[in-house]
Amino acid sequence: MTKKKLIYIILFLAPFAFIFLSLFVGRYPLSVPEVARILWGKLIFSAWGLQDISTTIVWDIRLPRAILGALVGGSLAVSGAAFQGLFRNPLVSSGILGVSSGAGFGAALAILLFNTTSYIYIFAFCFGGMAVLFSFLIGKIYNTTPTIMLVLGGVIVSSVFSALISFAKYVADPYNQLPAITFWLMGSLASARYQDIMVAGVPMLLGIAGLIAVRWRINILSMGDREAHTLGLNTALSKGIVVICATLATAGAVCVSGIIGWVGLVIPHIGRMLVGNDNKILIPTSLALGACFLILVDNLGRVISGSEIPLGILTALVGGPFFVYLLKKTKGGGW
Amino acid sequence: MPLVEVSNAGFGYNGRAIFKNINLEVREGEVFCIVGPNGCGKTTFLDCLLGLLKLDQGDILLGGRNIKTIRPPDVAKVLAYVPQSHQKTFPYTVMEIVLMGRASYTGIFSSPSPADISIAEEALAIVGLQEYRNRPYTQLSGGEGQLVMIARALAQKTPVIIMDEPTAHLDFKHELTVLETMVQLVRNTGKSVIMATHFPNHAFYFENNDVPTSVALMDKLTFSVIGRPGEVLSEKNLKSLYRINARVVSYQLDHNTEVKQIIPISTLYSKESERVN
Structure with missing residues (x-):
């Protein structure tokens, strides 16, 4: 019991620790007292402008980036865990209903048409939401929404939007637009500013909060429609809440960070190995782990080579071997 | 009636x-x-x-x-329901499964209360599986699995x-x-x-x-x-x-x-x- 409590306390504090530690990571070396001085100054005497280089680096570059990383990682992991439960399938990730490919196409379209970041966010978010809506409508062909039809809808919509992404790349100007699209699709937190956090943070936080609120219901949904209904659930309503919240969180994350795979698939499993399958505990655990993981990977991406390595690449390169290690260590946690 | x-x-x-x-x-x-x-x-x-x-x-x-x-x-x-064949997906513990019987008594934004947990414990005791409460239900035999499903139905009261x-x-x-x-x-x-x-x-x-x-x-x-x-x-x-x-x-x-x-x-x-x- 005490060991469990200790794990929860560590999980709760870990994202804050990771945000703090990432303030020291980067090309420009900073000492602990220096960072402490800057934070102290900013938090207490915010009007008192000390705009030297280190302040800018800590307060305007590294801190927003770490906070955004925590939000994005947490959103992807939580919605992945929720979808795995809802679809009763451990191989599902946050993009299952097409939100990632929809958002990817939205971003590509915005790059083709306008090439300013604010339009990219709006287009990515709207197309991501639209893709999920299409999946839902396809799933509703038989009037009810059996889970398997939703998945099928997601698969269809994802592949259509992937084709549209390819088409956008094909017609893009190969010197400016094509690289922009390609880099966007690989995912990055490099452009993180406080405005981004304010804008994209709203759907992310709403989605996360909603999923945390209904997290125990996900256990029951994972028994399948039949049993969930006989256990007394209004299955359509509960499923709707989970899908909407997970979509808000994922679309919010994808629109600022691009497509970051792997987090929504694997972090929930790492959570299962640590705390078990009960979504009551698993959802908050995934939130903490996803946040830490993405901050960690983003820091790695900044340090290990001369130029930044896109996040989508590193999440898989770091996450894959780590996952295999955990599988071996915990013997799969009862699968 | x-x-x-x-x-x-x-x-x-x-x-x-x-x-x-x-x-x-x-x-x-x-x-x-x-x-x-x-x-x-x-x-x-x-x-x-x-x-x-x-x-x-x-x-x-x-x-x-x-x-x-x-x-x-x-x-x-x-009406509580014990299904013919239950498709197991995630290795929930026996207790977590039985607690799901309390869903109709639990608000949409809440989780089972200590009272629900003691009701689930009683239900497990009736089918004689109280020792199994922390075991993954995927590892039980067919008969034990069926008893867990009955316990879940009992928890539905x-x-x-x-x-x-x-x-x-x-x-x-x-x-x-x-x-x-x-x-x-x-x-x-x-x-x-x-x-x-x-x-x-x-x-x-x-x-x-x-x-x-x-x-x-x-x-x-x-x-x-x-x-x-x-x-x-x-x-x-x-x-x-x-x-x-x-x-x-x-x-x-x-x-x-x-x-x-x-x-x-x-x-x-x-x-x-x-x-x-």
Whole structure:
């Protein structure tokens, strides 16, 4: 019991620790007292402008980036865990209903048409939401929404939007637009500013909060429609809440960070190995782990080579071997 | 007032009738067995009872109220369901599974309370699995898994439990464990059970144990006969229901216990059949 409590306390504090530690990571070396001085100054005497280089680096570059990383990682992991439960399938990730490919196409379209970041966010978010809506409508062909039809809808919509992404790349100007699209699709937190956090943070936080609120219901949904209904659930309503919240969180994350795979698939499993399958505990655990993981990977991406390595690449390169290690260590946690 | 009352129920898919004119009444402390050949519509009928499908004709009343007017969580406070085959996905612990029986008592934004946990613990104790509470339910045997499903239904605290083939795939011992648990429940807690089964002998088992039991034979789209097992499960009825030759035998276990059983002998047109007739 005490060991469990200790794990929860560590999980709760870990994202804050990771945000703090990432303030020291980067090309420009900073000492602990220096960072402490800057934070102290900013938090207490915010009007008192000390705009030297280190302040800018800590307060305007590294801190927003770490906070955004925590939000994005947490959103992807939580919605992945929720979808795995809802679809009763451990191989599902946050993009299952097409939100990632929809958002990817939205971003590509915005790059083709306008090439300013604010339009990219709006287009990515709207197309991501639209893709999920299409999946839902396809799933509703038989009037009810059996889970398997939703998945099928997601698969269809994802592949259509992937084709549209390819088409956008094909017609893009190969010197400016094509690289922009390609880099966007690989995912990055490099452009993180406080405005981004304010804008994209709203759907992310709403989605996360909603999923945390209904997290125990996900256990029951994972028994399948039949049993969930006989256990007394209004299955359509509960499923709707989970899908909407997970979509808000994922679309919010994808629109600022691009497509970051792997987090929504694997972090929930790492959570299962640590705390078990009960979504009551698993959802908050995934939130903490996803946040830490993405901050960690983003820091790695900044340090290990001369130029930044896109996040989508590193999440898989770091996450894959780590996952295999955990599988071996915990013997799969009862699968 | 009967706990469950079905009058003139009918249901079909795309105009093809699955069943019609079904009537039944289930009272407190009673076992109601539905017996019939494969594909006769037993499961579809149970789905209608549970509110998973809507009847085309007729009405289902739960404690006098029409099921159409009752919200899902309130139906789940009257009828609990033990599925025929439960598809296991995530390795939840036994306790986590049993707690799911409390869903209809838990608000959409909340989780089970300590009171719910003690109710789930009681339910586990009734089926004798309290030792297993922290085991992943995916690692249990078929019989134990079925008992966990029964415990989950018990945690629902309903007057009626609906079971679809509760002993499918179980060996003799586990089959008896499940049946004994059911007898205990009906006797000690006054619960009623509606079950579909492929083993008419189950109806005899309950009758042999002095549990008030009714059997309905589901044949030609409806309940052709309803009554006590001793009357309904006759050699003649079994012949027309399953197209088999069978014998109903009785064995005097001691002076006040008589055990009745059906022995299936042959299909109607086999070689063996000539000898029996």
